[in-house]
Amino acid sequence: MNRTYIPAGEMAPLTLPYHDSGLSKRDRVLLASDLLPPIDFICFLLAGLIGTLLYSLFVTAAPLDASVAVGRGSVALIGAVLAPFVLYDRNFAAAISRRHMTALIGMFGLRFVLIATIAIAVGAASQVFASLPPSWVAVWLGTSAALTALVRVFVATKVRALDRKGAFTESVAIVGAGPVADRLERHLRDTKVDHIELLGIFGDLPLGVTGSSTLPVGSIDELVELSNRRAIDWILVAMPIVEEAPLSAIVQRLDVLSIPIALCPPSFGLRLPGEKVEYTSNGMPVMLLADRPIKRWNAVLKAVEDALLSRILILLLLPLLGLIALAIKLDSPGPIFFRQRRHAFNNSEFDIYKFRTMRFSEETSGALLQQTTRLDRRVTRVGRFLRSTSLDELPQLFNVLKGEMSLVGPRPHAVNMRTEDRLGSEITGNYAHRHRVKPGMTGWSQVNGARGATTTTAQLRRRVALDLMYIDGWSLRLDLKILVLTCREVLRRTNAY
Numbered sequence: 001m002n003r004t005y006i007p008a009g010e011m012a013p014l015t016l017p018y019h020d021s022g023l024s025k026r027d028r029v030l031l032a033s034d035l036l037p038p039i040d041f042i043c044f045l046l047a048g049l050i051g052t053l054l055y056s057l058f059v060t061a062a063p064l065d066a067s068v069a070v071g072r073g074s075v076a077l078i079g080a081v082l083a084p085f086v087l088y089d090r091n092f093a094a095a096i097s098r099r100h101m102t103a104l105i106g107m108f109g110l111r112f113v114l115i116a117t118i119a120i121a122v123g124a125a126s127q128v129f130a131s132l133p134p135s136w137v138a139v140w141l142g143t144s145a146a147l148t149a150l151v152r153v154f155v156a157t158k159v160r161a162l163d164r165k166g167a168f169t170e171s172v173a174i175v176g177a178g179p180v181a182d183r184l185e186r187h188l189r190d191t192k193v194d195h196i197e198l199l200g201i202f203g204d205l206p207l208g209v210t211g212s213s214t215l216p217v218g219s220i221d222e223l224v225e226l227s228n229r230r231a232i233d234w235i236l237v238a239m240p241i242v243e244e245a246p247l248s249a250i251v252q253r254l255d256v257l258s259i260p261i262a263l264c265p266p267s268f269g270l271r272l273p274g275e276k277v278e279y280t281s282n283g284m285p286v287m288l289l290a291d292r293p294i295k296r297w298n299a300v301l302k303a304v305e306d307a308l309l310s311r312i313l314i315l316l317l318l319p320l321l322g323l324i325a326l327a328i329k330l331d332s333p334g335p336i337f338f339r340q341r342r343h344a345f346n347n348s349e350f351d352i353y354k355f356r357t358m359r360f361s362e363e364t365s366g367a368l369l370q371q372t373t374r375l376d377r378r379v380t381r382v383g384r385f386l387r388s389t390s391l392d393e394l395p396q397l398f399n400v401l402k403g404e405m406s407l408v409g410p411r412p413h414a415v416n417m418r419t420e421d422r423l424g425s426e427i428t429g430n431y432a433h434r435h436r437v438k439p440g441m442t443g444w445s446q447v448n449g450a451r452g453a454t455t456t457t458a459q460l461r462r463r464v465a466l467d468l469m470y471i472d473g474w475s476l477r478l479d480l481k482i483l484v485l486t487c488r489e490v491l492r493r494t495n496a497y
Helices: 025-034 036-058 066-086 092-097 101-125 134-164 178-195 220-227 244-254 296-331 363-367 381-389 396-401 431-436 457-472 476-492
Strands: 170-176 196-202 234-238 261-263 275-278 285-290 337-343 349-355 406-408 440-442
Touching: 025 036, 025 092, 025 134, 025 296, 036 066, 036 134, 066 101, 066 134, 092 101, 092 134, 101 134, 170 178, 170 220, 178 196, 178 234, 196 220, 220 244, 234 244, 244 261, 244 285, 296 349, 296 381, 296 396, 296 406, 296 476, 349 396, 396 440, 406 476, 431 457, 440 476
Parallel strands: 170 196, 170 234, 234 261, 406 440
Antiparallel strands: 261 285, 275 285, 337 349
8 A cells, every 4th residue: 555645734633723731641641640659648647547536436445645646656657658659659540541450459459568567567676566456556557458549449530531531542653664664553553542543654755655554644844843733742763774873863853842752662782862661551662762851740840830920920910011001002002012923832833922112013013023133213112111121021921821931941032033144943953952841931041141132143052052951951949040030130131122
């Protein structure tokens, strides 16, 4: 059967711009498992209280003196400390989605027996059990087992419900050609088709490639374009002959996307900067070549940071926003807000919001792109003050609320912006890598002297280098540090005009 190229636009309907939440399907599965350890800690402590109540009601109604209370609390604490480590199963939610229930029940039983054994041994060695009747220990362990088991039943029920809705179904794009790609496609279809959505086989191949697949075929550029429209969870590379140079070239082109890229099946003997991971949907091992820069709990923390701080700032700044809007309206005719197309996450585009600081005309409405210069005659009186104090950037808080931007990240450059009459991608090959995270209102570049217009290629290269440093070293602490340093830069009015 001959494959035919299908334009990327026909592979998925073009609707609203796609904005990634920062959490992949794999992240969601792992997060469901990560929630269990702190809950287990609470369950063992709570079991101590419930066990004491049950013991008093059904075993003996003897008064609870201080020494007995301390002893029971100590034993409960020993179990609570052990539970998050011994009972933790990183693949719990993934195993639930694969319906491996028997194995999970057996593993839970073995681990709980291990906790009970360690707790009893520690309690006996430390003389904590000296004042505790064995019947209370049995009631406590039974209550702990019941509570932790009920929590797992509840999580399993929720995971299965989400699974039935397709929440864990991963969309996969194959990059490769020939029999190897065909075998990979058949393997993915045969093993767990209900958890995998195959999008197509991509690669810079000649027309009419022969193969057994009925999947649509496109180029790598079309795969990049498709990622702007919809979520892609994995890019799996399948090559007939794995050589480092061609493989590195493929990764370099796809690394601009915030999508895990893996070589499958793993090729032995190659020195590649990767690690073997378990493929979530069917357990197939792959060699990870590139991954999301911010994922799992880091992605949750950043999302919470943006959602919480942006709402607080908008509420606090509402009176100021109203005064600025009135000043702009009284100063010059035209709209209050200025919108411009900017580069966003995964090389997509969005409309950024700013207060209008220039006289309204075709040039300032975005039809003609020209970076602002010092003493620019297009800037209004109110606009000059707003730009020097960076108050014109405040409407971008609404971009953050919409999920198009983050409070901290690489500053979004205007589409087709040129420096020394050259596009950013023509100046540095790493330019698009700054789009692997959401753009920000402020960033590491802005607090390190790279604020304002980029008029030289050296300035652009330095800004890109600083942005990549931020992406590779992200932490919540770094974000908060940048927000504090931004206040200092705004007061200094460095490169703001």
